[in-house]
Amino acid sequence: MANSAVPEQKPDRETPKFSNEAKKKFDELLTRYDSKRSALLPVLHLAQDEFGSLSDSVVEYVAELMDLSPAQVTEVVSFYHMYHRHPVGQHHLQFCMTLSCWMAGSHQLYKNTCSRLGIKPGEVTPDGKFSVAKVECLGSCGSAPIVQVNEAYYENLNPEKLNRLINSCKEGEPQTP
Amino acid sequence: MMRETQHHRNMRPMAVDLSPAPGEKRILLEHLGVQGIRRISVYESKGGYNALKKILEKKLSPDQVIEAVKGSGIRGRGGAGFPTGLKWNFVPKDQSKPHYLLCNADESEPGTFKDRVILEHLPHMMIEGMIIGAYAVQAKKSYVYIRGEYTYATKIVEEAIKEAYRAGYLGKNILGSGFDHDMFVHRGAGAYICGEETGLISSLEGKKGWPKLKPPFPAVEGYLKCPTVVNNVETLAAVPWIINNGDKAYSGIGTEKSTGTKLWSVSGDVVRQGVFEVECGASFQTLLEDCCRGMKDGRKLKAVIPGGSSAPILTAAEAMDMTLDYESIASKGSMLGSGGMIILDETRDLVQVLKNLSEFYHDESCGQCTPCREGTGWLMKILHSFTEKQARPIDLELLKTTSNNMIGRTICVLADSIAMPVLSYIEKFPEEFDRYLSESSGQSSLSEKLQAKELL
Ligand SMILES: Cc1cc2nc3c(=O)[nH]c(=O)nc-3n(C[C@H](O)[C@H](O)[C@H](O)COP(=O)(O)O)c2cc1C
Ligand code: SF4
Numbered sequence: 001m002a003n004s005a006v007p008e009q010k011p012d013r014e015t016p017k018f019s020n021e022a023k024k025k026f027d028e029l030l031t032r033y034d035s036k037r038s039a040l041l042p043v044l045h046l047a048q049d050e051f052g053s054l055s056d057s058v059v060e061y062v063a064e065l066m067d068l069s070p071a072q073v074t075e076v077v078s079f080y081h082m083y084h085r086h087p088v089g090q091h092h093l094q095f096c097m098t099l100s101c102w103m104a105g106s107h108q109l110y111k112n113t114c115s116r117l118g119i120k121p122g123e124v125t126p127d128g129k130f131s132v133a134k135v136e137c138l139g140s141c142g143s144a145p146i147v148q149v150n151e152a153y154y155e156n157l158n159p160e161k162l163n164r165l166i167n168s169c170k171e172g173e174p175q176t177p
Numbered sequence: 178m179m180r181e182t183q184h185h186r187n188m189r190p191m192a193v194d195l196s197p198a199p200g201e202k203r204i205l206l207e208h209l210g211v212q213g214i215r216r217i218s219v220y221e222s223k224g225g226y227n228a229l230k231k232i233l234e235k236k237l238s239p240d241q242v243i244e245a246v247k248g249s250g251i252r253g254r255g256g257a258g259f260p261t262g263l264k265w266n267f268v269p270k271d272q273s274k275p276h277y278l279l280c281n282a283d284e285s286e287p288g289t290f291k292d293r294v295i296l297e298h299l300p301h302m303m304i305e306g307m308i309i310g311a312y313a314v315q316a317k318k319s320y321v322y323i324r325g326e327y328t329y330a331t332k333i334v335e336e337a338i339k340e341a342y343r344a345g346y347l348g349k350n351i352l353g354s355g356f357d358h359d360m361f362v363h364r365g366a367g368a369y370i371c372g373e374e375t376g377l378i379s380s381l382e383g384k385k386g387w388p389k390l391k392p393p394f395p396a397v398e399g400y401l402k403c404p405t406v407v408n409n410v411e412t413l414a415a416v417p418w419i420i421n422n423g424d425k426a427y428s429g430i431g432t433e434k435s436t437g438t439k440l441w442s443v444s445g446d447v448v449r450q451g452v453f454e455v456e457c458g459a460s461f462q463t464l465l466e467d468c469c470r471g472m473k474d475g476r477k478l479k480a481v482i483p484g485g486s487s488a489p490i491l492t493a494a495e496a497m498d499m500t501l502d503y504e505s506i507a508s509k510g511s512m513l514g515s516g517g518m519i520i521l522d523e524t525r526d527l528v529q530v531l532k533n534l535s536e537f538y539h540d541e542s543c544g545q546c547t548p549c550r551e552g553t554g555w556l557m558k559i560l561h562s563f564t565e566k567q568a569r570p571i572d573l574e575l576l577k578t579t580s581n582n583m584i585g586r587t588i589c590v591l592a593d594s595i596a597m598p599v600l601s602y603i604e605k606f607p608e609e610f611d612r613y614l615s616e617s618s619g620q621s622s623l624s625e626k627l628q629a630k631e632l633l
């Protein structure tokens with residue numbers, strides 16, 4: 001009878017779990033493919049959207065859902081630039097540093113922004129609002145230089161426009177400058 | 178399928194002028210300016226889905242469709258230029274395994290942004306081409322692999338696929354033909370190498386985007402080891418036109434070996450950057466002077482990267498002497514590639530340009546092959562030693578040796594995609610490197626390290 005004496009395990013608040021809506025989405029994603037593993041990239045996008053980043057506990061949760069080992073999932077997460085192991089800012093500013101954007105001055109924009117916000121890649125401003133990253137060609141070379149913030153592209157930028165964009169983010173209503 | 182942040186409402190089509198330019202020949206982009214053309218009803222009002230109807234209602238056989246595409250002479254627009262009809266013909270005719278069609282919308286080659294115009298404005302043209310392609314190779318499922326950053330394009334394509342289902346162009350028993358087909362969007366997650374077709378397949382399988390050795394070619398053994406056709410967005414989007422107007426009409430445009438039109442993405446030092454549809458075989462001047470309205474600020478042309486950053490560089494004289502087709506650009510020692518053209522004026526420092534590109538390839542090497550993983554790193558470091566004014570004359574040799582040791586020795590051609598450009602920059606613009614050498618302190622610890630390793 002020793003077993004019954006074992007106290008009921010407390011639910012671990014660290015353990016992530018999809019909301020009902022996300023779980024529905026997850027189930028739908030699986031139906032699109034002829035192999036379960038093929039859904040891994042979209043499931044990771046879903047998990048990152050849901051939990052903010054792909055931390056160890058999220059990776060373990062996804063691994064369990066996908067019948068994979070955490071190592072298999074980690075390997076995939078670390079291969080792709082868009083997956084984050086740590087939370088990013090509310091406005092994640094991604095500067096394209098490749099040729100056409102570089103020719104149009106993206107390095108200066110990037111430097112100005114880092115010094116204005118006082119952060120480098122991998123860091124988040126203390127208020128949690130901003131993070132920065134250097135990225136490669138975003139397929140927008142004809143409207144260079146460009147910064148991607150979360151799901152939107154901001155094109156044909158210059159220092160003034162970028163400042164206006166950042167100000168509007170600070171005010172909580174990002175505007176295309 | 179995407180979390181909506183405060184930036185969601187700022188998602189919009191690419192901010193470039195897409196109005197027709199002088200010198201263009203618009204076939205694919207004919208209806209680009211039509212209000213609402215991304216909606217199925219407007220697309221249909223312009224003859225959309227007639228090609229699919231023609232095939233299914235006239236009961237053309239899959240082989241007849243393949244013959245038409247072969248007859249058109251169209252070659253893949255994703256970079257390699259492989260004849261599309263021939264590729265479709267490689268798919269086994271039996272159905273012992275399921276067949277798949279994958280549309281490559283990974284568009285990540287620096288300088289390239291033309292597929293985005295189709296995805297954002299003419300999604301149904303691509304979807305119609307995909308359904309026709311799927312019918313030709315008897316694929317029951319297809320996926321549009323869209324680079325993860327293209328969030329707006331993804332939204333548009335997902336909406337368009339839904340519309341196509343509602344209209345009965347997708348799903349079971351399409352237009353009463355007995356042909357079933359399902360189509361899905363698959364979002365990438367940021368990796369250039371997933372544009373390479375076998376890398377794309379690995380990625381779709383839920384793995385790292387590692388390319389695989391060919392053969393076996395995907396047409397025989399691709400996604401989930403089943404026959405798989407991978408085609409670029411622009412290639413597939415041209416298929417409805419070919420079916421509607423006939424293969425002869427298409428091959429009548431362009432040159433003998435480069436038929437049809439090509440979408441060019443032009444960026445850099447021109448007055449008007451953008452995406453232009455030009456007949457194959459047109460002169461470079463048509464694109465530069467007519468479409469792009471010439472060089473910005475009246476400066477002189479120094480060099481041209483004709484087909485995406487993987488294409489060897491051309492001098493102004495070579496560019497002025499070329500026509501916009503596969504043969505002519507190859508005869509100058511470069512390639513048409515993806516049609517991502519970058520124009521560089523007299524003020525551009527080509528050693529800096531090359532250093533920038535070397536960083537891209539170093540970051541994007543998947544790391545499987547030693548010559549690529551190590552070689553891209555060495556190229557980047559040596560080029561840094563030039564721009565830091567620490568290079569020695571021997572470093573020029575080192576760049577060449579490193580490049581030569583990368584070419585043709587790897588699983589995919591990413592290694593060649595930086596090695597060939599490096600050789601071309603040195604061959605065609607030696608004075609740019611000499612200038613740095615003459616200003617260098619000549620204290621490259623790097624080449625000493627390499628010499629010690631007997632790599633020279
Ligand atoms: C490193 C690398 C990146 C590539 N990226 C793309 C790409 O983003 N889009 C694309 O369509 N093809 C890309 N390709 C070419 C594909 O491997 C493949 O040839 C093409 O998708 C086939 O379609 P097509 O015959 O219609 O051109 C790439 C090739 C390599 C080696
Ligand atoms: S050549 Fe480079 S990118 Fe291609 S498979 Fe080898 S290591 Fe990966």
Ligand code: FES
Nearest residue numbers: 096101138140141
């Ligand atoms: S170089 Fe920045 S979008 Fe292509």
